[in-house]
Amino acid sequence: MNLVETHSNPDVSIIIPLYNKGQYIARALNSILAQTHQNFEIIVVDDGSTDNGPEIVQGYTDPRLQFIRQANAGPGEARNRGIRESRASLIAFLDADDEWLPTYLAESVQQLQAHPDCAMSAFGRFLGSDRTSWEAECQRFGVTEGEWRMPINLDGQSTKQIIDFFHPGAIVCRRQVLERFGGFYTKNGCNYGEDVYLWVQIALNYKIYRNPTPLFWWHTEASEISAYSTRKIVPPWPMLSDPQPLRMDCPPEYHSALEHYLTYLAVIAAERCIRAGDRGTAEQLLQNYPVAQNFLGDYLKLQVHLWLMDSPGLRDRLRQVKSLVRS
Known part of the structure; x- marks a missing residue:
């Protein structure tokens, strides 16, 4: 399948919210373009950046890439805008400062095709500049490969451990599921935990395909979450x-x-x-x-x-x- 065909009929839409990540966005885009699965579209939603990130994105000539600008509204609304503009039945997310390993998209799509009852697929991750694998930690609190339904009557700590496994950059989700819940949480300008709210809704209502194998690299050293943690001003969920x-x-x-x-x-x-x-x-x-x-x-x-x-x-x-x- 050539680029013209994939551009006209993608099976995966990849949403990237962009806000002042000019020094990282090329790394994220290049990791997408290096995927073994190539039938996708990329939608970069610039959320009011003031750096050179938009110019870097516009320098890419791949016809599968769409660039959208909007006034700053937070990562949840940027992702939701991308969902509204997308065309595929499967939606993937990647933050502008993170990256995928080459087989991430292929394995995610394959698992959702093989498990039609699952609302989304979720893979493990590497963390930080030293690429620390989180696989052993995931396995410690019970994440194994396969179809999964949240157990009933869990205590709060166990439920949090389960939900913490999910990260936007390691998830591919079915469009109808995202639309059922209205996408990411955006009330009152929420910009922290907007994704967790959605994962809780999905985990309570659907089967999920989980795999602790790390195929996503979360660059925590470039994330605002690290800054929140350092200043100890993380707002309530x-x-x-x-x-x-x-x-x-x-x-x-x-x-x-x-x-x-x-x-x-x-x-x-x-x-x-x-x-x-x-x-x-x-x-x-x-x-x-x-x-x-x-x-x-x-x-x-x-x-x-x-x-x-x-x-x-x-x-x-x-x-x-x-x-x-x-x-």
Whole structure:
């Protein structure tokens, strides 16, 4: 199949959100063009860049590449714009500072063709400039190759480990599934956890083909997530501020697992807020998500941070939560 044919009838649409990644975008595009599977289209959505990234993209002459500009709206909206402009039944995502190994697309497409009941395929990854494999870590919390359906009645920590396996750059998803949930979460200008919200919705409702083999390279050294972690100002996940869509789409058998997951996230988010000096958000999180008994260890660690803040109101709230934990 030649480039003209693939340009007119792609079976995979690849969406790249671009925002001030001029020093990396060529690496991402070149990794796509080097794929053994060549029947694709590439849609780069420039999200208001102020560097030379757009000029680098426009220097590529491959007819399968489409370039779109928009005012800055965040990575979720950029990906959603790409989905709306795409044509294929399968959608893949790659951030502008990351890259794929040459067989990633071929193996992803092959698995979705072989497993039509699966909503998406998800592969493992390498991390950082030293290309550290995350495969052993994935296997440690139970990721094996094959069709997978989320177990019911999981505790919150186990659910988080499962969801953490998913990364946009290592996922190929069926269009109808993305359209069912409206794509990535974008309310209130969300630019953190917008992808996790979507993976939770999909994991609660569909089978997924998982493979811990690393065929995606996440360059964490170039990611804003690393900057968030360094400054300890990671905002709470959108699942905590807007959980109702998750609850409405959640099958009854997964209600317990979802609530445990949300509570576990609330513990982590509250602790982060305390470290950043944001007492108000931490208190609100505790009020919205009383800590369940199986999170007692995390709760006690959080209690130390809150007690050191020397707030009578927080101390009173902690006593109330403590009674719930022990009941």
